[in-house]
Amino acid sequence: MSNAIEVRKLNKHFGNRQIVKDLSLTIEQGKICGFLGPNGSGKTTSIRMLCGLLRPDSGTGHCLGHDLIDNYPAIKKQTGYMTQHFSLWKKLTVRANLTFLARLHMLSAAEKRIDAVLEQMGLTQRQYQLAGNLSGGWKQRLALAAALLHQPRLLLLDEPTAGVDPNARREFWHILHQLAEQGITILVSTHYMDEAERCHQLAYLCWGTLLATGDIPSIIARQNLQTWQVRGENIHRLENTLRSKPGIQYLTRLGNVLHVTGNQGDVTEQTLRAYSNHYQLTSVETGLEDIFSHLLNKYEQQGG
Numbered sequence: 144m145s146n147a148i149e150v151r152k153l154n155k156h157f158g159n160r161q162i163v164k165d166l167s168l169t170i171e172q173g174k175i176c177g178f179l180g181p182n183g184s185g186k187t188t189s190i191r192m193l194c195g196l197l198r199p200d201s202g203t204g205h206c207l208g209h210d211l212i213d214n215y216p217a218i219k220k221q222t223g224y225m226t227q228h229f230s231l232w233k234k235l236t237v238r239a240n241l242t243f244l245a246r247l248h249m250l251s252a253a254e255k256r257i258d259a260v261l262e263q264m265g266l267t268q269r270q271y272q273l274a275g276n277l278s279g280g281w282k283q284r285l286a287l288a289a290a291l292l293h294q295p296r297l298l299l300l301d302e303p304t305a306g307v308d309p310n311a312r313r314e315f316w317h318i319l320h321q322l323a324e325q326g327i328t329i330l331v332s333t334h335y336m337d338e339a340e341r342c343h344q345l346a347y348l349c350w351g352t353l354l355a356t357g358d359i360p361s362i363i364a365r366q367n368l369q370t371w372q373v374r375g376e377n378i379h380r381l382e383n384t385l386r387s388k389p390g391i392q393y394l395t396r397l398g399n400v401l402h403v404t405g406n407q408g409d410v411t412e413q414t415l416r417a418y419s420n421h422y423q424l425t426s427v428e429t430g431l432e433d434i435f436s437h438l439l440n441k442y443e444q445q446g447g
């Protein structure tokens with residue numbers, strides 16, 4: 144399997160602020176890579192560098208076999224980019240938006256191609272509605288249709304489901320998986336953990352520095368955190384008590400259940416065992432949210 148994206152040590156400054164620091168990223172063809180990180184970390188900036196819209200200050204690499212620096216127009220041609228904010232024409236119909244874009248791409252057999260993407264996105268019935276009148280979920284599908292019109296091999300999707308309801312997000316992700324199965328490579332930024340879990344691999348960027356990459360099990364395993372699910376009466380009292388105890392790092396309440404995460408295996412367990420007469424303890428896998436909080440905390444403690 145070849146790599147659709149392979150970049151090394153990309154850097155980008157705006158003025159004297161360094162926004163992206165030595166970004167190295169590899170994504171295999173046909174895989175979905177989730178791009179995560181706090182607001183302002185440089186995800187959009189990185190995406191724009193990968194599709195040739197922004198020139199890195201330094202670094203090397205290739206996308207779709209084309210050199211990122213010398214041959215970025217070729218990358219642009221074969222990449223579909225969905226911007227963070229809806230950028231289509233609200234006063235045009237769904238179909239007219241796609242017709243206009245097809246002209247910009249100088250597509251041959253445009254009408255046939257438009258019919259195909261409308262069908263693929265389930266938009267055929269809505270093709271004569273004004274884009275501005277679509278609900279959030281359908282707007283995002285139109286934006287994806289627009290990104291797919293010229294049959295790209297790489298999709299760069301910048302928070303494509305922000306503010307979209309869970310059902311519409313689920314359907315959107317079903318489409319993304321279908322596209323990946325057809326061999327399209329997808330880099331998708333998101334702040335949703337359930338979406339991160341749907342990816343083949345993740346990249347976690349924090350203030351310009353990539354703190355973790357790889358598949359989810361390996362990212363979780365590398366942090367060596369242990370999580371316990373705790374159930375019982377008056378869980379809020381236990382939560383307050385545990386805060387200052389040894390081996391306890393993160394406490395997350397999920398209704399009547401408390402998730403306790405620590406990074407000192409035996410110490411964490413010992414602390415919890417002291418309460419096992421009143422509470423039921425079960426060892427569970429550490430969630431991605433705790434993993435990312437942990438990465439961020441470690442980075443900030445090191446003066447990142």
Ligand SMILES: Nc1ncnc2c1ncn2[C@@H]1O[C@H](COP(=O)(O)OP(=O)(O)OP(=O)(O)O)[C@@H](O)[C@H]1O
Nearest residue numbers: 157158162180181182183184185186187188189227
């Ligand atoms: N053209 C620009 N000129 C100057 N600064 C910029 C420019 N574009 C982005 N920035 C700054 O670079 C930093 C990173 O921005 P970027 O949009 O890449 O982050 P992000 O990770 O996509 O954030 P979010 O999750 O909020 O979308 C921010 O501080 C932003 O203000």
Ligand SMILES: [Mg+2]
Nearest residue numbers: 186187227301
């Ligand atoms: Mg962004």
